[in-house]
Amino acid sequence: MARSHCKLAPVLIVVMNLGALTALAQSPMADSSNRSILNGAAVEYLYPEQVTVTAGESSAVAMHFRVGEGLHVNSHTPSQDYLIPTALSFPDSSGVRLESATYPDGQEFTLPVDPATKLSVYTGEFTIHVRIVAARGNHLVEAKLHYQACDKEACFPPKTITVPIDVIAK
Amino acid sequence: MKRNTIVLGITLFLLATFAWAGWANWEYRKQAAEKRAAMEAARAELIPAAGSGDLSYSVSPLLQKPAPQFKLPDVSGKKVSLDSYRGKALLINFWATWCAPCKIETPWLVELRNQYAPQGFEIIGISSEADDLKDDDKEGWAHDRAAIQEFVQKEHIDYPILMNGDSITKPYGGVDDLPTSFFLDRKGKVVAAQVGLTSKDDIESKIKKALASN
Numbered sequence: 001m002a003r004s005h006c007k008l009a010p011v012l013i014v015v016m017n018l019g020a021l022t023a024l025a026q027s028p029m030a031d032s033s034n035r036s037i038l039n040g041a042a043v044e045y046l047y048p049e050q051v052t053v054t055a056g057e058s059s060a061v062a063m064h065f066r067v068g069e070g071l072h073v074n075s076h077t078p079s080q081d082y083l084i085p086t087a088l089s090f091p092d093s094s095g096v097r098l099e100s101a102t103y104p105d106g107q108e109f110t111l112p113v114d115p116a117t118k119l120s121v122y123t124g125e126f127t128i129h130v131r132i133v134a135a136r137g138n139h140l141v142e143a144k145l146h147y148q149a150c151d152k153e154a155c156f157p158p159k160t161i162t163v164p165i166d167v168i169a170k
Numbered sequence: 171m172k173r174n175t176i177v178l179g180i181t182l183f184l185l186a187t188f189a190w191a192g193w194a195n196w197e198y199r200k201q202a203a204e205k206r207a208a209m210e211a212a213r214a215e216l217i218p219a220a221g222s223g224d225l226s227y228s229v230s231p232l233l234q235k236p237a238p239q240f241k242l243p244d245v246s247g248k249k250v251s252l253d254s255y256r257g258k259a260l261l262i263n264f265w266a267t268w269c270a271p272c273k274i275e276t277p278w279l280v281e282l283r284n285q286y287a288p289q290g291f292e293i294i295g296i297s298s299e300a301d302d303l304k305d306d307d308k309e310g311w312a313h314d315r316a317a318i319q320e321f322v323q324k325e326h327i328d329y330p331i332l333m334n335g336d337s338i339t340k341p342y343g344g345v346d347d348l349p350t351s352f353f354l355d356r357k358g359k360v361v362a363a364q365v366g367l368t369s370k371d372d373i374e375s376k377i378k379k380a381l382a383s384n
Binding site for chain 1: 266267268269270271272273274298300301317321346347348349350365366367368369
């Protein structure tokens with residue numbers, strides 16, 4: 001009897017781990033798009049949280065973001081001059097200089113009531129490829145992403161979110 | 171025996187973990203559903219139900235109530251009060267220069283204003299740039315004023331445009347979404363509202379409602 005318990009135990013452990021993992025996968029950590037919208041941020045920073053670069057040299061970093069479901073933000077080069085572009089900046093005092101930022105091309109988007117006006121936007125995930133130069137040391141940089149989001153019917157005030165990234169320069 | 175106890179202990183621990191994960195997930199979903207329902211309810215107060223073409227009068231905090239008073243500067247700096255429009259059916263349109271849907275509906279508003287002005291209808295555009303300018307930020311205000319004036323010229327807007335709409339959004343329910351419009355009857359009572367871009371026909375039907383209300 002005891003021996004059969006021992007045989008069953010690994011199976012039980014595997015089953016229960018799978019169950020727990022499934023439940024956790026549906027937890028707030030996994031449901032990030034909804035969380036962003038509920039918290040009032042249309043865009044969230046995904047990764048990397050930490051990068052290691054060579055001190056004093058220009059280094060490439062790909063910074064990944066996600067726009068909340070059902071929303072869009074203007075691309076870095078909006079189709080109309082009155083629209084607010086998405087733009088990334090690094091604070092001057094961070095010890096890390098933003099040498100250049102290469103933004104993705106915007107996707108063409110039209111509002112249902114005005115198909116003639118083509119907008120250039122980001123939806124879903126997008127990546128900004130930056131080149132940074134960091135002084136030797138560990139720098140917790142609070143970069144900023146400025147954007148203005150809309151859905152198909154309405155627009156929301158421009159917003160600036162903090163983009164935390166730990167830059168280790170050796 | 172000892173091995174069985176360890177296995178039983180691990181099993182119980184995993185069972186507890188599983189139960190906790192299930193509870194946490196249920197609790198999160200419940201809270202998310204409540205938040206979503208609250209957001210939907212807040213928006214439903216101003217957005218007509220799909221296909222109904224009208225608003226639910228019973229749920230909006232502003233509908234059937236006097237519109238909150240305000241006194242704001244126009245682009246020339248002259249202060250304009252809501253009270254001075256008493257006796258006219260009025261559309262209060264919150265908008266911003268960076269708002270694409272606002273730009274789409276503006277020509278409709280210009281046309282409708284010209285069409286219904288002889289019947290005692292007027293529009294007030296209220297710019298809500300949401301740039302959190304301090305009162306003494308002369309450069310910031312000058313920049314806003316220039317952007318608004320450029321928009322007004324390009325769109326041939328011939329109704330009054332007031333600035334610093336952000337200072338009065340709270341009594342109007344927050345106005346986080348643009349465009350947002352309130353339709354007032356001749357006595358200053360809110361008879362209809364609209365959040366986001368709908369259609370010229372929808373706006374016109376609400377203007378008629380404002381004109382017809384007593």
